[in-house]
Amino acid sequence: MAFLDESGFLLIPNVRRTWAPRGETPIIRHRYRHDRISAISAVTVSFRRQRLGLYLHFHRENISQFEVVLFLRYLLRQIHGQIVLLWDCGSIHTGQQVQEFLRRHPRLHTESFPPYAPELNPDEGVWGHCKGKLANGRPDHVDELMDTLQRITRKARARPSLLRSFVTASDLPPFLRS
Numbered sequence: 001m002a003f004l005d006e007s008g009f010l011l012i013p014n015v016r017r018t019w020a021p022r023g024e025t026p027i028i029r030h031r032y033r034h035d036r037i038s039a040i041s042a043v044t045v046s047f048r049r050q051r052l053g054l055y056l057h058f059h060r061e062n063i064s065q066f067e068v069v070l071f072l073r074y075l076l077r078q079i080h081g082q083i084v085l086l087w088d089c090g091s092i093h094t095g096q097q098v099q100e101f102l103r104r105h106p107r108l109h110t111e112s113f114p115p116y117a118p119e120l121n122p123d124e125g126v127w128g129h130c131k132g133k134l135a136n137g138r139p140d141h142v143d144e145l146m147d148t149l150q151r152i153t154r155k156a157r158a159r160p161s162l163l164r165s166f167v168t169a170s171d172l173p174p175f176l177r178s
Contacts, residue, residue, distance in 0.1 A: 002042040002055075002075060003167075004087040005123035006063050009037045009130070009149060011139055035142045037149060038063045040071045043122045043166055044079065052163040053079075054126065056153050058146060065097040072101060076108060085110045088121065117171075125166030129156060 037058050044053040055078060057071050075083065087093050089112045102108060118124045133152045139145040156162055 001047065002044045002079070002083055002085045003121050003123045004040070004042040004071075004085055005118075005121055005127065006038065006040045006090070006092075007127040007130075008062075009039065009134065009145060011035050011142065011145060035145075036060075037142060037145055038067075039127075039149070040067060041123055041126055041153075042071075042075060042085070043126060043163060045167060052160055052167065054153065054157045054163055058149060060142065063092060065092050065095040068092050068098050069101045072098075072105070072108065076105060081107070083108050086113060086121070088113050088118070089115050119171045122166040122170045122172070125169055126153075126156065129162070129166070 038061065039056060039058050040063055041054060041056040044055065045051075046053075055071075055075060057067065057074065059067055072085075075085075085108060087110065092098070093110075093112075102110060113120050130149060130152050134145075134148065137148070139148060
């Protein structure tokens with residue numbers, strides 16, 4: 001089973017609460033640039049082996065149907081056997097390119113989450129974790145942001161307990177979280 005989602009990361013800092021001396025508001029100086037990294041990932045759960053996985057692709061432009069198909073092809077190469085993929089009702093998931101790819105690959109079965117229900121998708125936890133790690137930082141250029149994202153996600157992949165927390169923190173029915 002795989003839970004898929006997309007997200008974006010800007011060079012503009014993600015500001016969160018932080019420590020500062022009393023009466024001194026922290027100031028984060030940054031360049032006001034709208035450069036970004038778009039990401040697509042899937043948290044996978046193998047019920048037979050009780051294993052969790054995290055698969056990601058990063059892109060410098062917005063994710064389109066083409067990038068979704070590339071990612072699905074990557075998942076099929078990495079995971080053997082049948083895959084049940086749960087994702088949101090985004091228009092890039094329902095486009096002609098994606099639907100044609102799904103018709104040609106019958107071992108990939110898709111189901112959509114209900115509209116406006118991000119709390120059901122464990123992959124949202126990946127993005128919350130990444131954005132939390134990036135909070136109050138200020139990368140100067142896209143390459144620095146990409147390096148930081150790759151480091152954060154590499155560490156996340158190596159922590160099964162963190163991946164499990166993404167699944168258990170979601171509002172999925174219990175039989176899907178075990």
